Amino acid sequence: MASVVSKIRFRDPQVEMAHGAGGKASRRLIDGLFAPILFGSAPAPLGDAAHVSINGNCVALTTDSFVVRPLRFPGGSIGELAVNGTVNDLAVSGAKAQALVVSYVLEAGLSTEILEAEVRAMAAAASAAGVVIAGGDTKVVEHGKADQMYITTSGIGHLIPGVSVSPAAVRCGDKILLSGPIGDHGITILLARGELDLDADLRSDTRSVLPLVEAMADAVGAAIHWMRDPTRGGVATSLNELANDCGLGIVLSEDRIPVRDEVRGACELLGLDPLHIANEGQFLAVVAAEQAEAALDALRATPGGREAALIGEISEQPAGAVLVTTLYGGSRIVDMLVGDPLPRIC
Amino acid sequence: MRFVDEFREPELITRTADEIRRLADPTRHYRFMEVCGGHTHSIYRFGLKDLLPANIELVHGPGCPVCVLPMGRIDDGLSMAEQPDVIFTAFGDMMRVPGTRGSPLEHKARGMDVRIIYSPSDALKLARTNPGKHVMFFAIGFETTAPSTALTLMRAKALGIHNFSVFCNHVTIIPAIRAILDSPDMRIDAFIGPGHVSTVIGCRPYAWIANNEEKPIVVAGFEPLDVLQSIVMLLRQLNENERKVENQYKRAVPWEGNRAALKAMAEVFELRPYFEWRGLGFISQSALRIRESYAEWDAERRFSVPGVRVTDPKAAQCGEVLKGVLKPAQCKLFGKECTPERPVGALMVSSEGSCAAYYNYEHRKTQVLTNVSMPTSLGA
Amino acid sequence: MCLAIPGKIVDLLAEDRALAVVDILGVRRKVDLGLLQDDPPSTGEWVLIHVGFAMSKISEADALDQLRMLTDLGESEAAMEEVRGYGLGDSEDAASAARGG
Numbered sequence: 101m102a103s104v105v106s107k108i109r110f111r112d113p114q115v116e117m118a119h120g121a122g123g124k125a126s127r128r129l130i131d132g133l134f135a136p137i138l139f140g141s142a143p144a145p146l147g148d149a150a151h152v153s154i155n156g157n158c159v160a161l162t163t164d165s166f167v168v169r170p171l172r173f174p175g176g177s178i179g180e181l182a183v184n185g186t187v188n189d190l191a192v193s194g195a196k197a198q199a200l201v202v203s204y205v206l207e208a209g210l211s212t213e214i215l216e217a218e219v220r221a222m223a224a225a226a227s228a229a230g231v232v233i234a235g236g237d238t239k240v241v242e243h244g245k246a247d248q249m250y251i252t253t254s255g256i257g258h259l260i261p262g263v264s265v266s267p268a269a270v271r272c273g274d275k276i277l278l279s280g281p282i283g284d285h286g287i288t289i290l291l292a293r294g295e296l297d298l299d300a301d302l303r304s305d306t307r308s309v310l311p312l313v314e315a316m317a318d319a320v321g322a323a324i325h326w327m328r329d330p331t332r333g334g335v336a337t338s339l340n341e342l343a344n345d346c347g348l349g350i351v352l353s354e355d356r357i358p359v360r361d362e363v364r365g366a367c368e369l370l371g372l373d374p375l376h377i378a379n380e381g382q383f384l385a386v387v388a389a390e391q392a393e394a395a396l397d398a399l400r401a402t403p404g405g406r407e408a409a410l411i412g413e414i415s416e417q418p419a420g421a422v423l424v425t426t427l428y429g430g431s432r433i434v435d436m437l438v439g440d441p442l443p444r445i446c
Numbered sequence: 447m448r449f450v451d452e453f454r455e456p457e458l459i460t461r462t463a464d465e466i467r468r469l470a471d472p473t474r475h476y477r478f479m480e481v482c483g484g485h486t487h488s489i490y491r492f493g494l495k496d497l498l499p500a501n502i503e504l505v506h507g508p509g510c511p512v513c514v515l516p517m518g519r520i521d522d523g524l525s526m527a528e529q530p531d532v533i534f535t536a537f538g539d540m541m542r543v544p545g546t547r548g549s550p551l552e553h554k555a556r557g558m559d560v561r562i563i564y565s566p567s568d569a570l571k572l573a574r575t576n577p578g579k580h581v582m583f584f585a586i587g588f589e590t591t592a593p594s595t596a597l598t599l600m601r602a603k604a605l606g607i608h609n610f611s612v613f614c615n616h617v618t619i620i621p622a623i624r625a626i627l628d629s630p631d632m633r634i635d636a637f638i639g640p641g642h643v644s645t646v647i648g649c650r651p652y653a654w655i656a657n658n659e660e661k662p663i664v665v666a667g668f669e670p671l672d673v674l675q676s677i678v679m680l681l682r683q684l685n686e687n688e689r690k691v692e693n694q695y696k697r698a699v700p701w702e703g704n705r706a707a708l709k710a711m712a713e714v715f716e717l718r719p720y721f722e723w724r725g726l727g728f729i730s731q732s733a734l735r736i737r738e739s740y741a742e743w744d745a746e747r748r749f750s751v752p753g754v755r756v757t758d759p760k761a762a763q764c765g766e767v768l769k770g771v772l773k774p775a776q777c778k779l780f781g782k783e784c785t786p787e788r789p790v791g792a793l794m795v796s797s798e799g800s801c802a803a804y805y806n807y808e809h810r811k812t813q814v815l816t817n818v819s820m821p822t823s824l825g826a
Numbered sequence: 827m828c829l830a831i832p833g834k835i836v837d838l839l840a841e842d843r844a845l846a847v848v849d850i851l852g853v854r855r856k857v858d859l860g861l862l863q864d865d866p867p868s869t870g871e872w873v874l875i876h877v878g879f880a881m882s883k884i885s886e887a888d889a890l891d892q893l894r895m896l897t898d899l900g901e902s903e904a905a906m907e908e909v910r911g912y913g914l915g916d917s918e919d920a921a922s923a924a925r926g927g
Contacts, residue, residue: 117555124787296564297878300853365851368447369875370538370564371829421810427456428463430493430670432807438787439551442538443564445591445829445877446483446512446798447851449832449872449884458896465899484828509828537877565878567858587877590828594879597860642828645874645881668828671896678899697888698832698874704882707861 108133118439120167122332122378125438127341147266148328149193151259160195162186163254171214171248173292175284175303178251179221181380184306185331186255187229191310192327192383194263194317200226200255202236207246218249229308231255260314262321267345269325275392276350276412277385279312279405280305282335283363286377286441291366296443298369300362305381312405316385319398323391329383333436336375338384339422340436350422352412352434370443375424375434377441386414449697453669454492462674463497469681476502477633478680479770481623482588482640483510483798484668490807492670502677505770506800508622509640511586512539513768513792513799514723515615517758520545522751523584523613527558529749533576534560535569536584543795546756550584566598566612573602573610580609582745585616590642592616592734593707596714599736599743613745614736617721619643620651621732625723627659631771636680638673639665641695646711648703649693656689667695714740722755724792725764762791767800774801774809781805830876832884833857835869848875 110132118125149162166182187197202222206215226233284305291298309329316324326346330338335357343350359367359374367374387395392410399408418433425431470476480486486506489495495504508514524545527534534550541551541562554560559579563569566583573581585595595612602610619640626632639652644665655663662683666676676694683690693699714737721733736744758764761779766772774780774793784790786802793799797806833848833855844860846867858879859866865883867873873880 116552118551295561295568296855297568298564298853298855361851362853364447365853368450368831369850369853369855418811423811426493428459428497428670430459430496431811432490432493433809433811435806435810439542442541443562444539444797445537445564445587446487446510446539446796447832448834449889452889452893458893461899462896482828565858567878590830590876590881593861594858594877597858597879601860640828642830642874642876642881645830668830671892675892675896694892697885697892698830698882700882704861706864707881710861 108136121437121439123337123437123439126333127436147193148189149195151193151195158259160190160193160257160259161254162189162193163252164189165250165252167247167250168289169247170292171218173288173304175288176306176380177218177221178249179218180225180306182251182253183222183225183229183231184308184380186253187231187308187310188329188383190255190257191308191313192265192329194265194324194327195257195259196310196314197229197231197255197257199232199234200253201234203252204236204238205246205250205252206238206240207243207248208240209243210248214248218251225308229310260317263317263324264322265324265326267326267342270342270346270348270386270414271325271388272348272414272416273389274325274386274414275389275410276339276352276414277387277392277396277399278335278358278409278411279309279382279384279399280407281358281360281363282330282379282382283359283367283374283377285380286334287363287366289378296370298366300366302360302362305379307381307404309381309383312399312402312408313383315398315402315405316395320387320391320395323388323395324385325388326386327383330379332378334374334376334378335384336373336422336434337436340434342386343420343422346414347419349415349418349420350412351415352422352424354424354426356409356411358407358409371445372441372443373434376437389413450669453667453671455671459497459670459674462671462678465678466497466502466674466681467499469678469685470499470502471685472501474501476681476684477505477635477770478502478638478677479505479507479626479634479636480638480666480673481507481509481619482643483513483796484642485638485640485666485673486510486800486803487798488668488670488673490803492673494670494673495808497674498677505634506803507626507770508723508726508768509588509619510793510796510799511588511591511615511617512543512796514617514622514725515543515586516722516724517545517756518752518754519615521547521756522753523582524550524553524558525751526582526613526745526749527553527560529580531579532559533572533579533581534558534584535563535572535581536560537564537586538562539796540584540586544789566595567601570598570602570607570610573607577609580611582749583610583612585612585614587616588619588640588643589646589711590640592715593646593704593710596710599714599740600710602743603740608742611743611745611748612736614715614734616715616734617723618717618732618734619647621729622723622726623655625726625729626769627655627661629769629771631766632769634661634770636661636684637663638676638680639663639691641665641667641672641699644693644695644699644703646704646707649691649699649701650703652691656691660689662689662692664692664694665699667698724758725768727765758791764791764793767793774804777801781809828876830874830881832872833875834872835867838869846880848873848880850875
């Protein structure tokens with residue numbers, strides 16, 4: 101095997117928090133350091149899961165780490181995120197998760213009660229998602245080194261027949277579907293930290309989106325050109341990545357994007373944009389125009405998909421960028437953030 | 447959302463935009479400056495420039511309290527927080543502003559206790575619940591925000607909370623507007639006045655702009671209809687050769703301002719003889735400091751700070767952009783050495799600074815958009 | 827310098843006359859009424875909130891006034907257009923008549 105001298109393009113002298121926030125800084129780290137070294141000289145655009153061939157059988161493989169504070173929040177906990185997150189990464193890559201393995205990094209001093217609660221949460225989430233937890237590993241680090249616990253899950257699954265997604269499949273005129281209201285998870289976490297002294301009846305939306313993906317695949321299969329779950333960095337980041345990868349433009353209609361009142365209220369108060377807020381139970385799909393209606397119907401007819409919406413379409417312009425338009429004819433570009441969204445007062 | 451959604455009603459917005467088109471004299475080129483960073487943000491967020499005829503130009507003014515803060519002051523604030531057992535608190539807006547050795551967030555990543563707060567009262571609460579620590583609040587903002595800091599200091603004194611101090615970087619809006627108008631290159635026809643500052647100072651302080659400088663000024667709210675209606679009012683004044691102060695934001699701004707807020711400010715603060723504004727230089731009587739009677743809660747007196755002046759690179763043309771002489775894209779560093787991710791100058795450090803706002807919301811639109819046609823139908 | 831939004835007072839805190847709970851689309855926060863002590867608001871009233879402090883009361887009357895003015899914008903012009911279209915001799919008088927004198 102020829103050795104490839106890969107040059108890294110990552111110029112930052114050290115790792116910063118922004119590099120893990122899912123936005124521009126994260127992309128620079130991945131594209132500039134990991135990709136050239138790990139994925140060779142001509143990497144394909146990075147998706148949510150890798151499709152590998154084992155003796156002629158194609159399987160999907162993915163991994164994800166979960167770091168959240170607080171560990172428990174309305175609507176879920178780190179355990180559920182760890183299961184649903186990986187199941188969802190596989191689902192939006194067009195695969196049905198079969199098995200997960202889990203790796204725990206635990207902080208010395210973590211109470212058994214908390215650990216047990218999370219493990220039980222994982223078991224319940226796995227059962228609900230129809231996936232087996234096949235094995236795992238545990239490490240314990242010194243007190244102060246792991247924010248109570250970090251969980252990594254890796255998942256493997258078989259491809260859903262008839263579904264093949266990639267940025268290369270995306271065409272002008274394709275429609276963009278969103279499975280439900282955005283911002284629930286990120287705002288719930290922000291409020292749960294207690295630092296902003298805000299109260300609202302909000303829950304994380306963490307759930308497996310596999311049933312919704314399968315319902316849509318059943319209805320329109322090959323018409324699905326691309327999918328992603330908009331986690332950290334929100335819808336804005338996922339769609340900017342797509343625009344970048346396929347070289348086309350994305351135009352969204354602001355009035356079509358479903359946002360709960362409470363999320364809207366919190367965002368207005370704190371000066372945040374729901375498009376940048378993390379979600380843990382939603383996904384985006386780009387579907388051929390003629391099948392968009394059918395895809396939307398399939399989602400809406402599935403439990404949990406009632407609020408699915410058609411929010412935009414792929415167009416020539418603005419190439420490589422995402423434009424949000426209003427009913428009165430105003431528009432703005434929505435870019436990825438550098439790091440996490442921060443509240444503002446100005 | 448009440449008192450918000452009504453002022454984002456598409457039909458009314460279209461109607462008001464039509465009225466603007468009707469009123470704008472096609473033989474004239476209008477340059478209106480919106481003073482306040484909040485208006486800059488609104489204009490971009492709601493895409494209001496798309497609704498204006500080509501002969502109305504919006505120039506972004508200096509009303510971004512983060513942008514005008516010299517880097518040396520950020521270094522001073524961070525040096526205070528480097529002391530043992532100090533909790534550094536500030537609004538989210540401050541967190542990514544670079545000091546010489548990194549931003550507050552970067553200091554947090556290196557182990558400093560840095561917390562984002564929504565309200566100065568939250569900082570005071572933090573002091574009460576952390577008696578073993580000292581909570582320092584890095585206060586920024588114009589007259590909109592200063593009264594809240596003032597009231598918080600009054601509460602700290604009344605409650606006898608001594609592990610709390612404020613690093614005061616409040617600035618005042620009138621000297622900033624004066625600096626714009628004094629600039630020889632200035633070509634502004636009228637002003638969109640700062641709506642929320644005016645809830646405190648009222649509308650009287652702008653009288654000299656209309657009377658002496660002979661420029662119309664309309665105190666404006668922040669929703670699309672507020673900004674557009676203000677432009678209608680400015681056009682009407684200019685068309686009828688009038689020069690006066692008007693209050694478009696009547697539902698929230700009392701003409702006389704907020705007496706209790708002004709009283710609180712006067713109790714706690716006094717004007718500094720001069721203060722350096724990043725991009726504008728030293729301006730006299732333009733910033734607040736904490737009075738002797740509240741010395742104990744004045745971080746500048748409690749901590750000794752480097753107080754080093756850090757100047758921006760000469761190539762950064764923030765001053766000219768701030769005064770509306772240059773557009774952001776005309777600065778040689780814009781988009782190259784100076785981006786929101788790696789800001790070189792003042793106007794890129796905050797998301798409502800003219801350069802950052804232009805970069806985030808508009809720049810790529812102009813770059814890649816030749817002729818965008820809005821999809822007339824999105825199907826379902 | 828200027829992110830302030832309207833919120834409705836849903837609860838005045840008995841233990842501290844300067845504090846109230848406001849509601850913004852279901853999000854609740856304690857807000858300091860200290861800057862409005864000259865004319866304190868009551869439950870059900872709307873205030874403008876900035877950094878956790880109420881800056882001013884929001885006048886419903888002024889809000890409605892403003893919306894009425896904006897609604898009239900297009901309408902009076904439309905009325906004038908219509909009148910001009912009648913081809914009456916003195917279009918200025920006709921326009922004035924359309925505006926109601």
